[in-house]
Amino acid sequence: MKFVKFYTVLFASTLMITACNKEKLDPNSVFVDSTIEKNPLDNYIYNNYVLNYNIDILYKFVDKESDQNYNLLPASYNSSIRLTKLFKYLGFEPYDDITGSKAFIKRYFPKVINYIGEAAYRNNGTKILGTAEGAKKITLYEVNRLTATTGANADFLTDSYFHTIHHEFQHILNQTTEFPTSFRSISGNTYVDDLWVSNWATPGAAIAAGFISPYASSSDKEDFAELYSFYITLSATQFNAMLNVTGSTAAGRTIINNKIVAVKNYMLSVWNIDMDLLRANIIARKANLVNFDQTTL
Amino acid sequence: MKRNYYLLLLIPCFLFAACDKKRERVFEDSPTERLNAAVANAQTILKSKPNGWIMQYFPGDNAQYGGANLFVNFTSNADVNVQADYVSSNVTSTYKVYPGAGPILTFDTYNSIFGFFAAPGAISQQVNNDVGLGGDIEFLVMKATADSVILKGRKRGNRIVLVPMPAGSATVITNYKTSYARFYSPNSYRFETAKGQTELEFGWFNSLLSMTTTYSVRATETGVSFYAESEIDGIKFKDLTYKPATTAYPNGYYDNAAGTVKLVPVF
Numbered sequence: 180m181k182f183v184k185f186y187t188v189l190f191a192s193t194l195m196i197t198a199c200n201k202e203k204l205d206p207n208s209v210f211v212d213s214t215i216e217k218n219p220l221d222n223y224i225y226n227n228y229v230l231n232y233n234i235d236i237l238y239k240f241v242d243k244e245s246d247q248n249y250n251l252l253p254a255s256y257n258s259s260i261r262l263t264k265l266f267k268y269l270g271f272e273p274y275d276d277i278t279g280s281k282a283f284i285k286r287y288f289p290k291v292i293n294y295i296g297e298a299a300y301r302n303n304g305t306k307i308l309g310t311a312e313g314a315k316k317i318t319l320y321e322v323n324r325l326t327a328t329t330g331a332n333a334d335f336l337t338d339s340y341f342h343t344i345h346h347e348f349q350h351i352l353n354q355t356t357e358f359p360t361s362f363r364s365i366s367g368n369t370y371v372d373d374l375w376v377s378n379w380a381t382p383g384a385a386i387a388a389g390f391i392s393p394y395a396s397s398s399d400k401e402d403f404a405e406l407y408s409f410y411i412t413l414s415a416t417q418f419n420a421m422l423n424v425t426g427s428t429a430a431g432r433t434i435i436n437n438k439i440v441a442v443k444n445y446m447l448s449v450w451n452i453d454m455d456l457l458r459a460n461i462i463a464r465k466a467n468l469v470n471f472d473q474t475t476l
Numbered sequence: 477m478k479r480n481y482y483l484l485l486l487i488p489c490f491l492f493a494a495c496d497k498k499r500e501r502v503f504e505d506s507p508t509e510r511l512n513a514a515v516a517n518a519q520t521i522l523k524s525k526p527n528g529w530i531m532q533y534f535p536g537d538n539a540q541y542g543g544a545n546l547f548v549n550f551t552s553n554a555d556v557n558v559q560a561d562y563v564s565s566n567v568t569s570t571y572k573v574y575p576g577a578g579p580i581l582t583f584d585t586y587n588s589i590f591g592f593f594a595a596p597g598a599i600s601q602q603v604n605n606d607v608g609l610g611g612d613i614e615f616l617v618m619k620a621t622a623d624s625v626i627l628k629g630r631k632r633g634n635r636i637v638l639v640p641m642p643a644g645s646a647t648v649i650t651n652y653k654t655s656y657a658r659f660y661s662p663n664s665y666r667f668e669t670a671k672g673q674t675e676l677e678f679g680w681f682n683s684l685l686s687m688t689t690t691y692s693v694r695a696t697e698t699g700v701s702f703y704a705e706s707e708i709d710g711i712k713f714k715d716l717t718y719k720p721a722t723t724a725y726p727n728g729y730y731d732n733a734a735g736t737v738k739l740v741p742v743f
């Protein structure tokens with residue numbers, strides 16, 4: 180047994196799950212100790228997040244703030260620096276630019292951002308990549324995968340963190356002002372709930388059924404958040420490639436495009452945000468990633 | 477199985493909490509003051525050793541995978557340097573002592589030396605997908621004095637002892653690493669007593685398995701130590717001392733003070 184390594188056969192078929200818990204955050208659960216020396220990241224977070232956005236980042240592991248059902252690893256200090264700088268650059272500043280101030284993020288974004296080093300794994304090999312608890316806290320996993328190499332890869336950053344961040348943020352906007360019930364009628368009774376895991380043989384099959392991703396087929400709320408996040412974080416070329424993947428159909432694309440129109444209308448009429456301008460801002464930032472300093476605090 | 481166990485624990489916890497509120501306060505200072513004092517004491521003790529501590533670390537439910545020696549040095553109120561017998565890494569990360577059910581010691585940024593034990597198995601390639609070796613990174617400080625610190629893992633409940641690292645820590649660490657390599661290099665082991673031999677094979681990490689029993693082993697400077705008092709053929713033992721090679725035992729062996737139990741490496 181000593182020499183037998185444990186390889187997870189299931190790992191190959193690992194499913195990326197964005198779970199959306201609705202637990203309440205205990206306002207007294209964050210312990211602050213003034214006797215602990217502040218390091219450069221602590222100071223950066225205070226000056227850039229707390230003062231500007233009234234948002235705190237828990238990059239040091241706080242057991243009570245984390246899902247105690249799982250074995251979780253803390254985030255590393257160096258990866259936390261990168262994600263903290265990138266979070267502002269790719270997560271907050273596009274909204275600041277489009278809305279004209281920091282007030283939008285300050286008012287609506289969750290007050291606590293929690294970093295976890297690796298994903299939360301279930302015994303069946305599936306893992307959790309992000310959770311949002313009400314409007315209070317967003318938890319990001321696999322922070323330790325962020326390195327000098329992956330940090331320079333805009334697609335990696337989108338897939339690993341920023342798709343989740345914008346997806347969860349959309350849920351929070353929806354909790355403040357619901358999207359029109361007419362959105363749900365577009366895909367009607369074709370949502371498959373938990374069966375999204377096994378219902379689609381390929382991503383193309385989901386597209387053919389009018390869903391931007393398999394997870395989007397789980398409910399209208401997830402569909403709405405997935406459409407929003409994929410649309411604003413991918414270039415038009417990347418988004419079109421997704422819609423035209425093997426197995427997709429023109430009929431499915433039409434359904435998705437109709438739903439995109441509904442998401443855009445909601446963002447413009449309720450939040451005064453033009454998703455095409457927001458997308459252009461994010462895509463420009465991704466293109467300029469090579470010039471962005473991720474390590475200097 | 478595990479779920480049921482926790483459910484059973486919940487009920488007495490509620491009862492205890494209910495009773496606790498009615499108990500009259502007999503101490504002069506408030507519970508909060510006492511807790512803060514305990515936190516401050518634990519912090520001061522941990523930081524008081526210029527050479528740091530030798531942490532006798534055991535992961536997993538019931539410490540079933542054997543243990544390691546972690547060499548931890550609390551160099552400031554936030555930073556901790558960690559080395560270990562099982563790996564050559566030397567890693568600095570952060571820690572904190574904060575009030576909970578008592579003083580809680582947490583290693584709160586990633587450190588690969590703790591990470592190997594604490595990672596989900598999908599990451600560490602140990603045991604299973606979710607729990608892995610099940611190593612704690614948060615501990616309740618049960619006792620903190622100048623000569624030892626006793627911790628209890630918050631998830632697994634294992635007793636973890638810290639003893640001061642003596643002067644000349646570089647040599648001590650080298651000795652531990654040599655001892656670790658000597659223990660880990662055989663393919664398997666066997667116990668020998670007057671009653672006969674018992675074959676053992678390695679389980680995960682540093683555990684030795686007979687047909688009926690799991691032995692949780694940690695290498696020491698002089699030999700090996702077991703997590704709890706163990707037994708073979710009715711003979712009880714906890715620490716065994718390494719004896720160099722003889723004609724009958726060309727790879728040496730470990731034995732107890734009475735010489736009634738031998739742990740013999742098999743290559």
Ligand SMILES: [Zn+2]
Nearest residue numbers: 197199401404
């Ligand atoms: Zn969601």
